Amino acid sequence: MAYTTSYDGSNSGFQVGQNLGHITNQFLQSEASNQACLRDLxxxxxxxxxxxxxxxxxxxxxxxxxxxxxxxxxxxxxxxxxxxxxxxxxxxxxxxxxxxxxxxxxxxxxxxxxxxxxxxxxxxxxxxxxxxxxxxxxxxxxxxxxxLSLLSHLQRQYDKAGKALFEDINAWNALSRIFTDILKDPALxxxxxxxxxxxxxxxxxxxxxxxxxxxxxxxxxxxxxxxxxxxxxxxxxxxxxxxxxxxLELNEASISEAVCKFIEHKVHYLAKVKKYSDETRDTICRHLLSNSQGTFLWVALVCQDLDRTSRRHALKKLEAFPPGLDALYNRMIDQVRNSEDAEPCKRILAAMSIVYRPIAFDELASLVELPDDLSGDSEALLEIIAICGSFLTVREDTIIFVHQSAKEFLFRETQNEVFTGGIEAEHHKIFSRSLLAMFKTLRRDIFQLKFPGFPIEKVIPPSPNPLTAAKYACVYWVDHLHHSGCHEKDDLTVGDRKRIGDFLEKKYLHWLEALSILGSVSQGIAAMLKLDDLLQGKSEPPALLYRVQDASRFIRYHRLAIESSPLQVYSSPLIFSPMLSLTRRCYQKERPDWVLNEPLVDKDWSPCLQTLEGHSGSVNSIAWSQDRSRLASGSKDNTVRIWDPATGQCVSTLEGHSGSVNSIAWSQDESRLASASDDKTVRIWDPATGQCASTLEGHSHWVNSIAWSQDGSRLASASFTNAVRIWDPATGQCASTLEGYSHLVNSIAWSQDRIRLASASFDNTVRIWDPATGQCVSTLEGHSDWVNFIAWSQDGSRLASASSDNTVRIWDPATGQCVSTLEGHSHWVNSIAWSQDRSRLASASGDNTVRIWDPATGQCVSTLVGHSRGVKSIAWSQDGIRLASGSVDNTVRIWDPANRQYASTLEGHSSWVNLIAWSQDGIRLASASFDNTVRIWDPATGQCALTLEGHSESVNFIAWSQDGIRLASASFDNTVRIWDPATGQCASTLEGHSESVNFIAWSQDGIRLVTGSTDNTVRIWDPVTGQCALTLEGHSDRVNSIAWSQDESRLASASDDKTVRIWDPATGQCASTLEGHSHRVNSIAWSQDGIRLASTSDDRTVRIWDPATGQCASTLEGHSNLVNSIAWSQDGIRLASASDDNTVRIWDPATGQCETTLHISSSAFLQFDKVNFNHLHSSIGTFDIGFTGIVTSTPRCSTFPQHGYGLNEDRSWITYNGVNLLWLPSDYRPTHSSLFTMSATNLAIGCSSGVVIFLALTEQSPIPGLWSMS
Known part of the structure; x- marks a missing residue:
């Protein structure tokens, strides 16, 4: 089916030049996806x-x-x-x-x-x-x-992982599973x-x-x-x-006869081309028959040489060919040795012997030092390669060895002659030449893409390709340095240090751009890690090491941005890298001029080395392989992913569970990976192939936890059926069942000696079992809430437990006594993990943090902040060098736990931000947080100007008065506070509600303030005195939204009781009750003239009411999920509604017809522009619904282009007119749409860290040539 790309946040298309009102970019969606998959495969x-x-x-x-x-x-x-x-x-x-x-x-x-x-x-x-x-x-x-139908076995995983599916360190796992699935296909x-x-x-x-x-x-x-x-x-x-x-040796007669036929064929050809006499022909044929020794290759090489020999010298040349391959190769090397071009021949042979892939003809001159008269002369180079003809040949502009045996001969017999300085010296030459080639070739925007967010999948190499000469060098330069013997030396040479330093200072970003174009960012990450490793322990000054380490952090942190858009390396990384990043500081001149300010970011790199994105649901469990080469994660999206923790690439996705994956565990020998799921099963996987080896069935409810015994002979699983099962993984049979719990079992763990098994339960206890007898040995009591996780120390002398009472307890399992209680988390503790040496204990909590404790003292050594939602799982690598965490924010983070010196330099909330709001004049911004405070920010400096303290619970709503002189905040502490934003003083506290306040609305003149509460009431206040003027009672459930009519003669309220009430704010009387919705009412909005009132509901409908009569004028149906926000246009001829079905619908309220549907992520905010009625502001930007060009859309794209700056659907990009402009790292990404807001060209983003960042962007188009829609 053909679709046309629209201009939404998914960077679906853009136009250069004049906009003639007809924008199309058609493609066959499925065919294009198939072709991309095949191309990358x-x-x-x-x-x-x-x-x-x-x-x-x-x-x-x-x-x-x-x-x-x-x-x-x-x-x-x-x-x-x-x-x-x-x-x-x-x-x-x-x-x-x-x-x-x-x-x-x-x-x-x-x-x-x-x-x-x-x-x-x-x-x-x-x-x-x-x-x-x-x-x-x-x-x-x-x-x-x-x-082609077999492509379906690749497509689903390819759609998730892209090209990485085929290229990562464990691509074999994914491909072998796909290959097996293809062979199972009945259509094969x-x-x-x-x-x-x-x-x-x-x-x-x-x-x-x-x-x-x-x-x-x-x-x-x-x-x-x-x-x-x-x-x-x-x-x-x-x-x-x-x-x-x-x-073939046992079929000598057949081979000899075949070689004879081959000789006859080759000699017949030579005789015809060279016009041999019959005698010459027969002589050549006899010589070949008697000397070939049944070897086709020998015959082919001799005939190849004869083909280059004149007819009159053929017989003389023939006598020089000795029998046997090695003898022939020796003769050929003599030929090279005696050539006038012996030196360039040897250099080419040496280079071709050690490169990691065949070299394109255009790459040769950049990797091999050749005389000036050769390097630019392709015909002369071909002549040189012809001299090496028994070793090398050229096919499709690529130089290759004629046979593997030729390369082996050079290594075995010619080391002192071809590799004059040794093989390591040849590697060093190619390393040096590679750097020189990149210096000469690489430059900014080498393909003239122009657009910062130009998607990699749309990049088409120009002809001629300006990258050709440096392609090999870009990928393999560090490998050649590594094999040059430098890792065995105390220091790099002064020249090497200078060359590498100059490259990082002058060409590093150009190299990253080239890696993106080449699809080799993962290889670039591996190269920087290898370079870091090479420099470790050297006695030379550490400046170069620091620069390499910073460059390594730079590419890993911004990997997703660089991979997706080559030119993004000059934008997002230079804005969001730490202020003191050496790479950022070195390339400041390259940062985009359309970002007018420097948003405040941390000064130094955080302990989080990488954020792994890919899961579409909460990451419930993580586990390292023993050698730290792989990291597995289990998710609510029903999958297990295996990652390369060095590069951050997902190397395989294990699919098969039909419910959330709650727990995963590697066997000790890493040959098996087990997963437990809500689908009531445990699966055992072969991680090498990605195949499910067996499925353990027997639990009657979801399985929460699994644990291997140390020797891998037993696997235990815990279920919500109050039982623990012990399996024989070899047979898949349940060996025994441990019973005795009256509540659900959350977690299980084997002791290292396999003598004991511990389990944790909803009954607030930990039990220790003898798995041999099935008897409970002891019960550890002390927690005051559910025990969520347990972990044995390596030596079995301690057992730690994590609880919903916000604490971690360390127990002596021998006595059953609690040794210490670790307090500090402000929410449930979901997971714990001991370091291998028992010197550290890590805990993961619903408060979004990971804490590292000294179990000997009970002190918190460090707190790791970065996840935007609760942390569900943690795991130490075997060597204790890395710590991984999985979160409800769908990500896995890899941390350097040794980085205890880091402390964020950004001032902000101590918990995540849940709401931000601009003042009417756009000069100030307020933020509300779960840390019980409100902060006032100065967008010009990016600094927090004031912190408003006073609430005793989290702040869930804020609203500026129209004149900007006052700010109101509502809290779960049941109060509203009125603040003077100039001084930060609390002018008054509005007390009276008996439950949390959900909504605030100022009157236009600021004389009255109305609040809606979970206590089912609406209150009207005098904000100056703090007195409650009226309490409006009548709703039988919580009040979600309130709205003044334009003339403020009426007040409407929406409630969970499925009704809307119209009130007289002067008397507090309910004028009418609007009934009709079948579920709770979420939002309401008056038309500008006050004649109509619209409401949205969980029943998936919008209703338009006549507030005078209380009658429902029309019901607007079409949304497939709850409707959460609504807005009238100023002229009243359009009504917009936003739903959790990820659409915004534009309605004609007169007819009740849906005019169009915008397919965008759920918008908590809708408002028509007061000047241009065709502009609809949403939580991700502004859409021009009056656009008259033709824009047909894909099922996931809006039917109208975005206007100006905005967000894409997954909130990972800032866009301009729907085109991706600036990638937002996960640390600076709004976790939900209400945390992104604009005032003119100033963008504010509320971050999970508690910080609000500001971006001041140019009013002009930031992308030259991009059509404007003003």
Whole structure:
């Protein structure tokens, strides 16, 4: 289905140049998504690789492979269902690859469209196709390209993770699970899977071999062919009853005959092209037959050399070719040695031997030091490579080794000659050349994208590509430094220190932009971490180390912004990085000129190293792998995610649960990961493949907690059925059940020695069990509320418990005595974790913080602040260097717990902000918080001007008087306070409500103030004296909203009792009760003329009333969820309503018809502009509903463009006219729409940290060429 992108906060489109009133940007949504997935999956096209290989070898000769079709082993594999795996093995140069090319052609010809033939060619010299993950990517790509319906197995995970699904450190896990799912698909045709050169799979080969041997037994419709050298490790894993082996050495006669046919073919070609005489032809043929030793590669290399030799010198040249590959390579290196261009040849051979992927022709000159007359002369370079012709060849502008054996020969036999200074020295040369290439090539906006938020998925490289010369250097420069031997030395050289320092000072942001374009930000993060590691412990001055560490924090903190938009690196990171960040300070001149102020941010990096985003629900549980290479998280969104904690990438998503995942746990050997869910099951996963190994069923209610025994032989689970079950994970059987609780069990934990099992319950106790007998050994009592979590210290001498009574208790399990009580949290404590050495205990709380305690003294050592909602789970890494936390804010944070020196320098609330409001003149802003205070801010300086203290409970509503002279605040302490915002003094306290005050409304003249309360009443006050003038009683449930009519002769109130009441504020009498809603009424609004009143309700409707008669004039239906806010246009001809169905509807109140629907996130605020009636202000910005251009929308996009500055739907971007402009890091992102507000071009954001930040933005378009809608 075709859609047209609209101009909303999702950065769906933009226009350069004149706006002619017709804006379209059509695309086929599903097709575009499919193409993006295929494009990112593709690391190479195996069909192109096959063509390249055949062309490199002079074409595929049928006579050279047809023998295998009659081979007994091949026929046994083809015809016997039990033989699913054919293994072709032989020494280098025996023709294995061309043999497989022939088999592929035969299978394709035989089966046509009735079967899938999927294949992959490994190549050790190319990092893109020399690993197990690349093999799976290639096989899946071939299968999906043939049967597009199979793409559905990738699409859901790809939509969540993007390109990272295929590239991260544990991409193998996700891809192997996807691959297995594809093979399970009943729509999959008979399939032949072919992998060439397993010995050239240099990374992940054991996992690949396990997959190959495991699949045939499970999927008999799948048949494999693999080839490799005669390696014992491969033979050991492939030696199964299902394998049909073909040894080329044992088929010498067939191979010899095939080589003969190959020689005849090659010599016939040479004779024809070179016009050999019959005698010359026959002589060449005889020589090749007697010296080839049954090796195709030897024949191909000799014929390649003869092809470059004149006819009259052919026989003389022929005599110089010795038999055997190594002898031939020795002769070829002699040829290089004796060449006039010996030096550049050796440099090229050395570089090609150590690079991590084949080099594009255009990259060569930037990586290898060549004479000036060569570096810019492509024809001369081709001649040089031709001299190296028995080692190198050029295909599709890429330089590759003719065969892996050629590269191995160079390493084995020519180290002193080709690698004159040693291999480490060659790595150092490429490192130095890489830095030089990046200095010469990289610059700001290298692709001329212009727009700060230009989405990476829309980037199209220009031609010629200005990045070409530096592509390799951008990704691998640190790897070459690492392998240059510097990690073994006390210091870097002075030159290296200067080069790296200059790069970080002058080119770092340009490099990050390039990494974004190349899709290599994760590799960039890994490079900076590796560089940091290299500099650790060096005796040199620490200045460079500090700069590298700052640059590492910079890229990790802003990873999502840089990955999504290349040019965002010059905007958001330079505004929201700490003030003292070395990188920020170095590049201040690059910051955007459309941000007119410097919003106040922290001075230093916080202890939070990374924020991992991806879950769509609360993160309930987290767990580190033993080696700290992986971090798992379980979420309310029913999934488990496995992360690379170094780069912050989600490497796999485990799906299968149908309810919230409440607890996860790794087995001690990391071979299994268990998860417990609201769906009443426990699942055991293979984290290597992402497959669910088994599902443990038996609980009759949701499962809250799981724990492995130390030896992995038992798994315990706790459920809301008041029971603990102990499972045998090998069989999936329940071994025993521990009963005795009268309340629900929240948490369980094994002691390290497996002798004891502890459980925590809603009955406020902790119980210790003997799992062998099922008997309760002791009960620990002391908490005054639910016990949510328990944890044993490593040595088993202490047991800690976390409770809803806001405390942590440490127990001596031997005596059952409470050793200490840790107090400090202001909300439930949800989770606790001991460091491995028992020196620290961490606790996570609903107060949004993590606290680290010294368990010996009971003192809080540090408090980690950053989550915007309650923290549900924490876990120490095994080495105690990192602490991870999961939160109700849907994120995982990774902390450096050793950073105790950090203290936020920002002044603000001590708890999160729940409401902000501008004064009428836009000069001041007020904020209300759960810390019981109101703060007045000066937007010009960003500083808190005054703190208004007096409330004894959290402040839930604030309202300025029209003249801005007074500010009213309502609190859960049942009072309203009137403040003088100039002095911060409380002018009066309005007392009288018996429950919390929910709403405040000033009269226009400021003489009266009306309040609505949970005590079901409305009160009218004299704000000067603080006296209650009238109490309006009649509602039978809480009052949610109140509104004065324009002439203030009437007052309306909305209540949970499903009614609206109209009051006479002069007498306090109820003039009428408007009944009709079937659920609570949330908001009300008078039309400007006072003739109509609109109300919204949880019943999903809007009603328009005649307040004079109390009759419902019309009911507006269409919303699919509760309606929470409403607004009339000034002329009364439009009515806007916002709903939790994430839409705003514009109605014609005269007809009751919905004119249009804006698909935006729920808006707590709606207001039509008083001057331009076509402008509708919402919580995420202003929409021009009078726009006359044609803007058709996707199901998730608004039908009208945003006007000016605003927010996108998930509140992660500040936008301009709907185009993404400035990415907001999670620390500076409004947690809900009521915490973002604008006054002209001043933006205010209430942060979870308690701080309010201000952005002063230019009135002109911040993006040159972007259409304006003024």
């Amino acid at each position: 593709r690391t190479t096209d195996p069909h192109h690789d096959k063509d390249r290989i055949q062309n490199t070898n002079g074409g595929l000769l049928k006579d050279s492979y047809c023998w295998v079709l009659d081979n007994e082993g091949f026929q046994q594999w083809r015809d016997n269902q039990s033989n699913c795996l054919l293994w072709i093995r032989g020494d280098p140069g025996k023709g294995k690859t061309m043999l497989l090319c022939g088999i592929i052609d035969e299978l394709t010809r035989t089966f046509g469209d009735t079967a899938n033939v999927s294949f992959f060619f490994c190549q050790a010299t190319d990092v893109r196709i020399n690993n197990a993950t690349a093999v799976l990517r290639g096989l899946i790509y071939s299968l999906v390209e043939k049967q 045709q008979s399939t032949y899977l072919i992998i060439d050169a397993l010995d050239e799979c240099t990374s992940g080969l054991p996992s690949l071999l396990d997959l190959i041997t495991r699949i045939p037994s499970a999927y008999p419709q799948i048949k494999w062919i693999v080839s490799s050298r005669n390696w014992p490790d491969i033979e050991e894993r492939l030696d199964t009853t299902q394998t049909a082996p073909i040894s």
